Every structure is written in structure tokens, then in C-alpha cells.
Amino acid sequence: MMSGKSVPPARPASIAQLDGGCHQSLQPIMPNALVLLSGGMDSATLLFYVKHRLKVAVVDALSFDYGQHHRCELTMATWQARAAGVRDHRVIDLGFLGDMTAPVSALTGSQVAMPDLDRLTLKEREQPGTYVPHRNLVLLSLATAYAEARGIRDVFYGAQSQDSYGYWDCSADFLERLNQVLSLNRRDAVRIQAPFVAMRKADEIRLGMELGVNYARTWTCYRGGPKPCDDCPACRERRSAFDQIGIADPARG
Numbered sequence: 247m248m249s250g251k252s253v254p255p256a257r258p259a260s261i262a263q264l265d266g267g268c269h270q271s272l273q274p275i276m277p278n279a280l281v282l283l284s285g286g287m288d289s290a291t292l293l294f295y296v297k298h299r300l301k302v303a304v305v306d307a308l309s310f311d312y313g314q315h316h317r318c319e320l321t322m323a324t325w326q327a328r329a330a331g332v333r334d335h336r337v338i339d340l341g342f343l344g345d346m347t348a349p350v351s352a353l354t355g356s357q358v359a360m361p362d363l364d365r366l367t368l369k370e371r372e373q374p375g376t377y378v379p380h381r382n383l384v385l386l387s388l389a390t391a392y393a394e395a396r397g398i399r400d401v402f403y404g405a406q407s408q409d410s411y412g413y414w415d416c417s418a419d420f421l422e423r424l425n426q427v428l429s430l431n432r433r434d435a436v437r438i439q440a441p442f443v444a445m446r447k448a449d450e451i452r453l454g455m456e457l458g459v460n461y462a463r464t465w466t467c468y469r470g471g472p473k474p475c476d477d478c479p480a481c482r483e484r485r486s487a488f489d490q491i492g493i494a495d496p497a498r499g
Contacts, residue, residue, distance in 0.1 A: 249329055249344050249421075251340040251384070256499050261357040267475070271347045275302065275303075276300070276399070278302060278303070278305070278306070278309065278398050278399075278400075278403060279296050279300075279304075279305050280306045280389055280392065280393045280398045280400070280402070281306070281403075282307070282310075282386070282402065282403040282404065283308065283332075284319055284323060284329060284387060285309065285318075285320055285321065285323035285325075285326065285464060285465050286322075287447070287450070287451065287464045287466060288405075289323070289440060289445075290459050290461070290463075290464050291404070291450050291453060292402055292404045292442065293327070294457040295454075296452060297331065297332075304334050305330070305331075305333060306333055306335070306396070307327050307335045307340060308332075308333045308336055308385075309323040309324075309334075309335070309336070310340050311338070311340060312344050312354070312378070312385075313340070313341050313344015313354045314344065314353050314470070315353060315469060316352070316465060316467060316469065316470035317470060319464075319465040320337055320478075322463055322465045323335070324337075326460075326462045326463060326464070326477070327428060328442060329460065338388065339442075340384070343372050343384060347378050347381070350379060350430075352375040352376050352468065353377070353385065360375070360376070360468060360478050360479075361374045363377045363479050365383070371412070372412060373413060373415075376479055377413055382413065382416065383415055383424075385403075386401065386403060390428060390436040390438065394434050398436070399434070399435075399437060399465075400436070401436055402438075402440070402441070402445050403438065404440045404442060405440040405442065405443045405446060406445060407442075407444050408444065408447075408483060417445070418440075418443050421443060425436055425437060446487075447486075448486075448487040448490035448491050450461060450487075450496075451491060452491055461495065463491075466481060466483075466497075467481050468480045474497065
């Protein structure tokens with residue numbers, strides 16, 4: 247698909263741009279695709295977008311148990327995969343990644359406290375304590391290997407422009423440069439796509455509601471308790487997004 251030249255990623259900033267830009271550029275309809283499915287809002291919306299808006303007939307999904315405290319998200323991933331009609335959904339055990347990153351990540355270890363968004367400086371928000379070193383690079387490397395071995399040329403992941411903080415491995419620059427590396431493949435290059443990379447979470451939820459995503463069956467909280475804590479960065483971003491569109495979060499009904 248790619249021979250030495252990188253394919254610039256689409257950078258939609260709204261639903262209108264997404265439908266008028268990225269969706270148009272992906273025609274004709276691709277025969278198959280692979281979606282990274284965590285069980286959170288971003289990846290669930292992405293799965294339904296690929297399956298029902300892009301109308302990809304054959305969709306596989308990969309989820310990863312990398313030692314995250316919020317492993318309950320994997321139960322939601324399984325539910326969403328069934329709801330979307332995924333052909334093959336696999337949960338890959340990457341427990342070693344959690345062991346490796348535990349000393350520096352609040353998501354996989356106990357040495358780093360869960361950050362309070364209100365107390366973070368602008369610099370700290372660029373890469374807060376919830377960052378898992380090289381997680382997306384590892385997951386996407388495995389996903390592209392899976393895809394290439396099965397004749398799948400497009401891998402989708404739910405990188406999304408966080409309203410209050412961000413990670414380098416969810417950025418448009420990361421996506422573009424990783425695709426440049428993948429384009430070095432001399433035979434069957436796989437392309438990574440992140441259609442929500444510049445979209446605000448509130449707009450993403452609006453899109454998901456149009457596509458029929460059941461957000462009650464998604465998990466966002468980083469703490470991984472029996473109920474969302476409503477205080478960690480992910481919970482607060484989720485609450486803010488639903489507040490912006492003026493509807494109640496169905497997961498709290």
C-alpha cells in the first residue's frame with residue numbers, strides 16, 4: 247500500500263470535518279481492518295465508526311492486558327466487539343509491560359500517585375503520571391504484525407486530542423512518523439489510522455451516539471474499582487465531555 251512515502255494522517259477537528267474529510271479520503275471501502283479496542287469510549291466509538299460509517303465488512307479487534315489497574319475495561323471491550331459484529335476479537339497478555347513500567351506509571355504501579363488535574367502545571371499536563379512508557383508504540387507494533395500476517399492493510403487506534411492533557415504517543419506527529427517507518431516495508435506495508443486524533447471528546451461522543459454506541463458499556467476510570475471514582479483524570483474528562491453536550495452519562499444511570 248505504501249512504498250517509501252508516508253501517508254499524512256487525516257486530522258479532523260469536528261464531526262463535520264470527519265465526515266467531509268477523512269471519511270471521503272478513505273473511499274473506496276476497504277475490505278478489512280483491525281481496531282485496537284481497549285473498552286473505553288474512544289476505542290468503542292472508533293470500532294463503530296469503522297464498522298458502520300466506513301462500512302468495513304470484515305473487522306478484527308485486539309485488546310491488551312498490559313497490567314493496567316483498570317482491567318475491567320477488557321470486559322467492556324468484549325461486549326463492544328460482540329455488539330459491533332467483530333469477526334475475531336483477541337485479548338493479548340502483556341503483563342510484562344506492566345511490570346516494566348510500574349515504577350513510573352500510575353496506571354500499572356503503586357509508586358506514582360494518581361494525578362490531580364487541577365494541581366498539574368501546563369508542563370506536567372503534557373505527560374502526566376498516567377503515562378505508560380511506550381505503551382502505544384508496543385501495542386501498535388504488535389497490531390501491525392497481526393495485521394500484516396492476515397492481509398489487513400489498515401490498523402485503527404483511538405488516539406484522541408485530550409481536552410486537558412495529552413501524550414506524545416497519541417499525537418498526530420507520532421502517527422505520521424510511525425507511518426513513515428511502516429512505509430519502509432518492502433512488500434505489504436500496513437497503515438495506521440487515527441481519525442479522532444484532533445477531535446474533542448465531546449464531539450466524539452456526539453458521533454458515537456449517531457452510530458449507536460452504548461456508552462453504558464464502556465469503562466473510563468483509571469483506578470479500576472467496582473465503580474468509577476469520578477475524580478481521576480479520565481473520569482473528569484469523561485464527565486466534562488458529557489456536560490458539554492448536555493446529556494447524562496449512561497454509565498452512571
